Amino acid sequence: MTTSNESLQAWVDEIAALTKPDRIHWCDGSDDEYQDLIDHMLDIGDLIRLNENFENCYLHRSDPSDVARVEHLTFVCSRDEDDAGPNNHWMAPDEARAKMNGLFTGCMKGRTMYVIPYCMGPIDSPYSRCGVEITDSAYVAANMKLMTRMGDAALARIEKDDKFVRGLHSIGELDPDRRFIMHFPEELEIQSFGSGYGGNALLGKKCHALRIASWQARQEGWLAEHMLIVEIESPEGEKHYLAAAFPSACGKTNLAMLIPPESHAGWKVRTIGDDIAWLHLDANGQLRAINPEAGYFGVVPGTNEQTNRNANQMIQSDTIFTNVAVTATNEPWWEDKTTGTPAIDWKGNPYAAENGPAAHPNSRFTVSAQQNPTWSPLADDPAGVPISAIIFGGRRRELAPLVYQAKDWAHGVLVGAGVASETTAAATGKVGIVRRDPMAMKPFCGYNFADYWGHWLGFSNRSEKLPQMFHVNWFRRDQSGRFLWPGFGDNLRVLRWIIDRCENRVDAVETPIGYLPRAEDIDVEGLQMEANDMATLLSVDAAKWREEMNSIGEYLEEFGERVPQKLLQEHRKVLDSLG
Ligand code: OXD
Ligand code: MN
Numbered sequence: 001m002t003t004s005n006e007s008l009q010a011w012v013d014e015i016a017a018l019t020k021p022d023r024i025h026w027c028d029g030s031d032d033e034y035q036d037l038i039d040h041m042l043d044i045g046d047l048i049r050l051n052e053n054f055e056n057c058y059l060h061r062s063d064p065s066d067v068a069r070v071e072h073l074t075f076v077c078s079r080d081e082d083d084a085g086p087n088n089h090w091m092a093p094d095e096a097r098a099k100m101n102g103l104f105t106g107c108m109k110g111r112t113m114y115v116i117p118y119c120m121g122p123i124d125s126p127y128s129r130c131g132v133e134i135t136d137s138a139y140v141a142a143n144m145k146l147m148t149r150m151g152d153a154a155l156a157r158i159e160k161d162d163k164f165v166r167g168l169h170s171i172g173e174l175d176p177d178r179r180f181i182m183h184f185p186e187e188l189e190i191q192s193f194g195s196g197y198g199g200n201a202l203l204g205k206k207c208h209a210l211r212i213a214s215w216q217a218r219q220e221g222w223l224a225e226h227m228l229i230v231e232i233e234s235p236e237g238e239k240h241y242l243a244a245a246f247p248s249a250c251g252k253t254n255l256a257m258l259i260p261p262e263s264h265a266g267w268k269v270r271t272i273g274d275d276i277a278w279l280h281l282d283a284n285g286q287l288r289a290i291n292p293e294a295g296y297f298g299v300v301p302g303t304n305e306q307t308n309r310n311a312n313q314m315i316q317s318d319t320i321f322t323n324v325a326v327t328a329t330n331e332p333w334w335e336d337k338t339t340g341t342p343a344i345d346w347k348g349n350p351y352a353a354e355n356g357p358a359a360h361p362n363s364r365f366t367v368s369a370q371q372n373p374t375w376s377p378l379a380d381d382p383a384g385v386p387i388s389a390i391i392f393g394g395r396r397r398e399l400a401p402l403v404y405q406a407k408d409w410a411h412g413v414l415v416g417a418g419v420a421s422e423t424t425a426a427a428t429g430k431v432g433i434v435r436r437d438p439m440a441m442k443p444f445c446g447y448n449f450a451d452y453w454g455h456w457l458g459f460s461n462r463s464e465k466l467p468q469m470f471h472v473n474w475f476r477r478d479q480s481g482r483f484l485w486p487g488f489g490d491n492l493r494v495l496r497w498i499i500d501r502c503e504n505r506v507d508a509v510e511t512p513i514g515y516l517p518r519a520e521d522i523d524v525e526g527l528q529m530e531a532n533d534m535a536t537l538l539s540v541d542a543a544k545w546r547e548e549m550n551s552i553g554e555y556l557e558e559f560g561e562r563v564p565q566k567l568l569q570e571h572r573k574v575l576d577s578l579g
Contacts, residue, residue, distance in 0.1 A: 002026075005159045008132060012115055015134050015168060020106045021113035027141055029151015037142040046139060047320075051330040055317040059332060060139055061348055062196055062323055063174040068362045069199035069206070069248075069427045071443050074181040076211065078447070083185075085448025086558050087438075096182045096191075103178060103193045107170045111136040117155035117164075118148040120209050120278075120292035125382035127222075127280050127290045129213065130158045131165035133203045140169060140201050143320060146366050147295040148204045165189070165212055167203035171196045183207060185215035185446050198297045198322070198364060199426075209276045209292045211446035217278070218447065218455045221462075226440045227277035228256040229289050229385065231376050232495055235266025240499045243277045243289055243467075244391035245416070245440040248426030249362070251474065251487070253298040257310040257374055259489045263526035267492060270376035271310075271369070272385055274298065279387065285463035288384035293369070299426070300324055300363045301335040307488050314371040321365055325351060325358035334359035361425035388502045393472040394421030394437060399544055400473035402485055402522070402537040403494045404514040405501055409460040412469025414570040415514065417453050418552040419471075436555050450562035457566050468502050471514070476537055484533045493523050511540045512577035542578050549575045 003009050003026075016024060027033060038058065041047040047058040076084040077096040084090040091099075114135050121128025133144060144150050158164045165188045172178055172194040179194030190207040192200055199206045213224035227243040246252050256274040260267040273291025282288050296311075300321065303311050315321075325333040325342040333342045335357050342351040342358035351358050369375050378385050392415055394400070406412030416439040423433045427443060436442065438449055445452050459466060472494060474487040497517050500506040508515035519534050553571055556563050 019104050019108035021108035021111055023112040025112055025114050027116045027151055034145045037138045041138050057319045060322045064347055065176050066174050066195050066197050067360050071427050073179050076183050087449040100191045108136045114141040116144050117158055118150040118204050119154040121290045122380050122382045123149055123153050131208050133167040135169040137171050143202050143366050146368050149294050165208050183211045210444035215446040223279040225277050226444055228252040228274050229272035229277050230256050231270040233268040240388045241385040242389045243387050246393045247421040247437045247440045249299050249424035250395050254308045259309050260492050261489045270374045271372055272376050272379045281463050285465045287387045289387050290384040291379050295368045297364055297366050300365050301359050304336055304338045310373050313373055315365045319365050319367045323360040323363035387467045389468050389498050391470045392416045392419050394419050395475040396473050397477045403472045404516045406469040406514050409466050410570050413456045415471050450559040453567050454564040457564055470498050484537050546578045
C-alpha cells in the first residue's frame with residue numbers, strides 16, 4: 001500500500017532506505033490484521049496463548065531489562081536547551097540525530113516494518129491529532145490497535161490534514177546500552193530505539209500524547225495532561241466530569257472505573273479516560289476534555305473483584321498481558337489476585353517466593369476501552385466533556401490531607417506545581433522515594449516546567465469559567481504504616497465533596513493551604529474508621545507545611561528566572577499565611 005500524502009510517502013521511503021526491512025506492512029486497523037499479528041507472534045514465541053477461560057488473551061514476556069519507562073534515557077532535543085528545562089534530559093538535535101541514525105542504520109534487516117497511522121482522539125474531533133509510527137515490532141502494532149484509533153480512518157484524516165507526528169521505533173537488540181527515546185518537538189518527531197516497553201515503544205502514548213502534545217498545546221493554547229477523566233452521576237441524574245492527575249501507578253485507572261460503595265446506591269461512575277486528557281477551552285470559555293487514547297495500558301498487580309471489579313472483568317478476554325505470572329493451568333496470575341496460585345513467574349521460571357514477586361510489579365494489561373463495563377460513549381464524542389474540577393494528587397504517607405481545595409486558579413497552579421509523590425515501579429529506579437512531580441507531569445512535560453506553569457496561569461486571562469482545583473491524598477498512613485483512608489470505591493465520598501464545592505452547596509474550613517472539608521461533610525456511612533482517623537486526615541500541621549512550602553520554594557528556584565512571578569507570589573502568600 002501507499003498513500004496520497006506525499007510527505008508521508010517520502011518519509012516512509014526514507015526510513016525504509018535507512019533501516020532496510022525485508023517487508024513493509026501498512027496497518028489498516030482491521031480485526032483480521034490484528035489476528036494475523038497475534039498469530040505471527042504466537043508462531044515466533046513472542047506471545048503465549050492463555051487458558052481458554054481467558055478468551056483471546058495472550059501473555060508477552062519482555063526482556064527482563066525492559067520492563068518500565070527509562071527516564072534517564074529519555075531526551076527532549078529542542079534547539080535551545082533552556083526550552084527543554086531542568087525537568088528534562090536534553091541533547092542537541094544534531095547530536096541526537098547522528099546517534100539515532102547510527103542505531104537505525106540497517107536495524108530492520110530480516111524484519112517487517114509496520115507503518116501505523118493513528119489518531120489520538122475521536123477521528124472527527126477538532127481536538128484530535130494524528131501520528132504515524134513506524135516500527136519493527138508486531139507487539140507494538142497489536143498494542144497500537146488496542147490503544148489508539150489506528151489504520152485506514154486515521155490515514156484518511158492524515159491525508160486530509162496533511163499534518164502528523166512522525167514516530168520511528170525499533171526494538172533494536174533490546175540492549176539497555178543502546179536504548180534512547182528522543183523527542184524533537186520543533187519537528188513533531190519521535191525516535192525510540194532499543195526498548196519494547198509500552199511507555200517507550202507505543203509512541204502514541206507518552207511520547208506523542210504527552211511530550212510532543214504538551215509542546216504543541218502550548219503553542220496552540222490548550223493543555224495535554226497526565227489525567228484520567230471520569231463521569232459521576234448522582235441518583236438525581238446530575239452529571240459531573242472530573243479530570244485528575246496522579247503520578248504513574250497511583251490509581252488513576254482505579255479512580256476512573258470506581259465502583260460506588262454499598263451505601264451509595266444510585267450513584268453511577270463512567271470512564272472517559274484513565275491516563276491522558278487533552279483540555280481545550282471552547283467558545284464559551286468552558287474547559288472541555290477528550291481522552292486521546294482508545295484503550296488502557298494498566299498496571300495489573302493489585303487488580304481484583306474488591307479493588308477494581310470493572311478492570312477485573314474487562315481483562316477476562318481480548319487482552320494482552322505483559323510480564324504477569326501464570327498458574328499451572330496457564331491462567332494469568334498476579335499479586336493480590338484472589339484465585340489460583342503462580343506456577344511460572346514473569347520471567348518464565350518456576351515460581352519461587354524467594355525470587356521476588358511472581359508478576360512484575362509493573363506488569364500490564366492492554367485492552368480496548370470498549371471492554372470496560374463502565375466505558376462512557378462520551379469518550380467517542382468529538383466535542384469532549386465539560387470539566388467541573390481538576391484534581392491533583394500524589395502518594396504521600398504524611399502531611400497532605402485527604403482533600404483540599406485551591407483558593408483560586410493561580411493558587412491551584414501552585415498546588416499542582418507542588419505535587420510530590422513516592423516513586424513507583426512504572427519507571428526504572430528506586431521505589432518509594434518522595435520526589436516532586438508537578439501536575440504528575442515530571443516524566444512527560446515536553447518543555448521547561450517554568451514555561452508550562454506560565455501557560456497554565458495564562459488560562460485565567462482567557463476564561464472566567466475555569467474549573468475548581470483540588471488536591472487529594474488517598475495514601476496517608478499512621479505511625480504503624482496502616483492506611484487511614486480505605487481508598488478505591490470509597491473515594492467517591494471525597495469526589496462528592498468536590499462536586500458539592502463546585503456547586504457551592506457546602507461550606508469549608510479556610511486554612512493557609514486551601515479550603516478543607518468540615519469532618520461532618522464527608523459522608524462516612526458504612527465505613528469502619530477509627531476515632532481519630534478523620535481528624536488526622538483533615539489536619540494541617542503548620543510547622544510541617546512550612547517545611548513543605550520551603551522545599552517547594554527551593555524546587556521552584558531550580559527553574560531560575562523563567563519561573564512566572566505570579567507563581568512565586570502565590571508561593572509567598574501561602575508561606576506568609578502559615579506564619
Ligand atoms: C503509564 C505511566 O504507563 O504513567 O501510564 O507510566
Ligand atoms: Mn500514565
